[in-house]
Amino acid sequence: MVNHNGSEVYHGKLYGVESLRGGNRTLTFVETTPGVLRCVAFGGYPPPDIRVLIDGRDISGQLGVTHVARLSGTRGLRVMHHAAERWTHRFMVGAEDDDCRVSCVVSVTGLTPTVRSAHLTVYRQYSTVLPTQ
Numbered sequence: 001m002v003n004h005n006g007s008e009v010y011h012g013k014l015y016g017v018e019s020l021r022g023g024n025r026t027l028t029f030v031e032t033t034p035g036v037l038r039c040v041a042f043g044g045y046p047p048p049d050i051r052v053l054i055d056g057r058d059i060s061g062q063l064g065v066t067h068v069a070r071l072s073g074t075r076g077l078r079v080m081h082h083a084a085e086r087w088t089h090r091f092m093v094g095a096e097d098d099d100c101r102v103s104c105v106v107s108v109t110g111l112t113p114t115v116r117s118a119h120l121t122v123y124r125q126y127s128t129v130l131p132t133q
Contacts, residue, residue, distance in 0.1 A: 052105075070083075
């Protein structure tokens with residue numbers, strides 16, 4: 001959803017689908033169906049902390065954390081590139097999460113946090129009951 005420089009990076013996929021509606025980012029999921037949710041931050045030192053919130057409720061503990069550092073360039077002139085990510089392939093929402101905001105909050109000590117948000121649209125699952133004879 002965000003990098004530490006403030007540009008959008010990633011979104012929900014699989015059963016979670018991203019779209020833009022009226023200029024607003026929307027993530028669409030089917031209730032109780034697992035989907036992918038990722039929040040990625042590039043840069044920042046020390047490595048940034050990433051929190052994921054749904055309408056202010058911190059769900060970060062439900063997502064895994066990955067930190068990756070990579071070097072590029074020639075010996076003696078190398079540059080370190082850092083990426084941090086909170087993610088899950090089993091993100092599930094219920095009907096009560098429809099119309100909520102999911103926010104990715106990226107912070108490095110001493111700097112103002114960067115926040116990117118998306119609107120959640122949750123489709124309900126209905127079961128069909130056939131009449132008995």
